[in-house]
Structures are given as structure tokens and as C-alpha cells.
Amino acid sequence: MALRSRATGRRPRSRHLLGYALVAPLAILMVGVIGYPLLNTVLLSLQDQGVVGSSSSFVGLENYQRALSDGEFWGAIGRSGIWLVGNLVVQTVIAFATALVIGGNGRWARASRTWTLFPWVIPTVAVAVIWQWLSNSNYGIVPKAAAAVGIDGLGSPFGDSALAMPALILMNSWHWFPLGAVVIYGAMRTIPVEIYEAARVDGANAWRMFWRITFPLLQPILFALGLVGSLWSFNIVDSIYLVTKGGPVDATTTAPVFIYNKAFSEFRASDAAAVSVITIVLLAAVAFFYIRVARPKEDQ
Template structure:
């Protein structure tokens, strides 16, 4: 609705700063990356050479690309319980009126606002052969000898997944907590009167009514997992033996270690399409399923 005396362009003036920032820092780089995916460009010897779909054909025969894609999928699957299921249970816990619960919320959220670089370095000491984790497990008799977690291909990816999940769990907990506080308490009271225990209330009330928030959490988790980079860069550099090589790290390596900007842009475009596809799939699966069971 137009306000009397308001000029037609007034709303656009207010939106202009945001639109300029969007164009400069998102739209223009995105268009440039799409263009570069059809070129061979190393940032050193201009101009870029048009190669058509050669970069995409190269991907089909690149074993490291498929390894990175598989690791990204494993990363996504491994992060699901840590960032979708566990935070839901934590949110139910911190939504209770218990002594000190606000302090608990604050402490649990601290890792979210902590630098991933600092978190990764700290966890490197935990996972070290002479670190805290090995000391606890060997002391409890669960290990015969220490494990070099970040140097073992079987343990490196689960270790990084654990760190990413631990750091971001508080963020997803707050998403669910916001949803929980929109559910009327009268619904739970009626369920208690009908004899529903805590499990039935969680399954039949909490989860169905939180489904839109669960959908958001799943979407954000998928996007984060598919482009994981910082924790891998700090802790493993994609090793050992490409065990933690994800698409996010491989794209960065191709662009800024080997200076293959065209090939990196092509992989980035594929990653972008994959993330959009996952988001659409999640939306179609969760759409309209908010009826109480």
C-alpha cells in the first residue's frame, strides 16, 4: 500500500544499500564463477582460455573429485545425528524451568561463537597420540595402546565430524528452542491428563509441531556439511590419504594451491547444484507434515 505523498522510488532507496551489497558480494562473484567454469584460468597468465565443458568432463575422470564427493556425503550423514537429533533433545531439556538453566544455555552456546581455528587447534591436542582422549581411554582399559586419530584414515573423518558437531550443536539447539517456545503449554497439559508419558509427548506433539524447524535444521546441516572447510584445513589438510578430503576443501585446493580457477569454479558449480537439489528434496519431503500424530 502506497502512503499518500510518497514517491514511487522511496522504497527502492531504502533497499538500495542491501541490493548493492548483494550484487557486489554475491551476484557478481556467482556469475563470474559460472563463467570461469567454462575457461582454463590460472590467475597468472591471462587471458582465460575458453575450453567449453572440458572442466566438467575432467571431473568425471578425476578420482579425487569422487573421493571428495563421497567424503562430503559421509560428512553429511555423520553430522545428521549430531546436528539434527541431539540438539532437539537438548532443546527439550533446556526448555524446562530448572535452576541454572539459563547459564547452561549460555555455556552450551559458547562453542558456536568461538573461532573454528581455535576450536580445531584445541581438539588437535585432544586427539593427539599423547592427548586427553587416549589418556582417558587407556586409563579406563578401553584401549591397549594410543591411537593417532588424525593420522589414521579410519578415524580422521569421524574425528573431524565430531568436532564440527560439537561446535555447532548449540546453534541448532537454539533453532529448536525457538520452536518449542511457540508450542502452547496447554497442549502438553492435556496430554498429561490423558496419561501420555514424556516419550509419547515428544513423539506425538513436539516432533510434529517442530517439523518446520526440523526442516530448517536439516537444510542448514546439509549445506554446512557439503561445504565443510575450516575444520579440515586446520586439523587434517584433507589427509591422511584423502580420508578427509571434502568438496569444500578440494575446491579451495584446486583454486589456491594449484591455481586452477576454471576447474575449481566448475566443481563449485556442481556443489552449488547439489546443495540446491538437497534443499529442494528436503522441502518436498517435509512440506505439509505438521499434523499431530
């Protein structure tokens, strides 16, 4: 009995060691890929350095003090919030509506499942060129269509400080909504048909089945899409910089664009690093709050 208990006691330990050994390479890789750049950014934020690789001196928290007292930085944070919420709402609404359309059984629904992915596969550079061409005040389709219905003098929204941000949100949402639509469509396919059949027997119409069956069962996937999509949208630089470069008059300068300008236009690497660290902390706080508040409860 003693020998058997010893033998059985060794097996769980050896299994644990095997599990740690299998996970260790990936853990080391993750620490190297994520931990080292993050640590290097924190160290750089404590230095006074212009171009990366140039001489530097330790200044402590001076870069953080300068960033926190900079009105342009807080303006960029505010615009990042508008950008994040706008993309989250517009993309979710369009993706949900598209998923409901392609989830049907008609010929049109089956055909639309293929071309729904079209905006997603277009490179960001091409998307920027297409939308700039569509809205060009001289030869764009949108101004000409507006003139045809009596709205004259409509210029490009990307050149208007009041319309540039909404136009960019619409452009970015058009580019990325297919991803959410496909994910929501796949989640809808996992809902048992028997639930809908039972609801029809009880006299429920399509609208009631959507709010009482479809939407509640899709809440976990909507929560995950919201979290990942928010983090993804917040960090976007390319589509904004390609179209407006943060203008006009900083109207579309979000936090990532502000960091990019600090590092590569003003050549203030240490200031850019300090702003990056502050932004990471703020974004982590927002993500934590979102998880605590918006996460679907297990008992619902």
C-alpha cells in the same frame, strides 16, 4: 463517481511503485553480491587459466569434461555426502537433547543455559587446537584415559584414515550444536502450556507428550535447521583444513577442500571454477529434493 474511481485506482499503483522502489536497492545489492561472483565463476570455468589474473584462453566445456571424468572429484563428492549427513544427524540429536535439558525448570537446567553456548563462541582455530591436543597420542587426555582402562596404543583418530572423518564430524558437531539447541529451545517455549496440561488430564506420560505434541510442533523448525545446517556444513573448509588438510590419504577431502586444493595448491583456477559450478548444481538439486521430501505438510 468517475473521479473517485480514478483516484482510488491510482493508489494501489502508487503503492506498488513505492514497494518496488524500496526493494530495488536491496535487490541490486543482492545481484551484485551473488550474481556477479557466480557469473564470473561460470566464465572462468570456460577458460584455461592457472593463477587468477594470469593470461587465459577459451576452452569451452573442457574443464567440465575433465572434472566429471576425475575419480578424485567424485570421491570428494561422496565424502561430502558422508560429512553432510553425519553432521546433520549428530548435531540434530545433540541439539535436541540439549534443548530438552535446558528447557526444564530445575536449578541445573537454568544454569546450563549459559554454558551451553560455550562451544559456539570459541573460534574455529581454537576448536581445532583443543581437539588435536585432546587426541594427541603422546600427551592427549583421550589416549591416556583409554590406556587407563586397558586400551593401549590408541593414537590420534585424525591420523587414521578410517577414524579421521568421524572424529571431524564429532568435532564440528560439538562446535555448532549450541546454535541448534538454542533455536529448538526457543521454539519449545512457544508451544502453549495448555496443550500439555490437557494431555496430562487425559493421562499422557512425558514420552507420549513428546512424540504427540513436542516433536510434531517442532517439525517446521527442525526442517529449517536441517536445510540451513546442511548447506552450512557442506561448505565448511576451515575446520577440516586446520586439522587434517584433507588427509590422511584424502580421507577427509570433501568437495570444498578439493576445490581449495585445485585453486591454491595446484594453481588451476579454471578447474576449481568448473568443479565449483558442478558442486553448486549438485547441492541445489539436493536442497530441492530435501525441500520436496522433508518439508512438513500443512495438513499434518
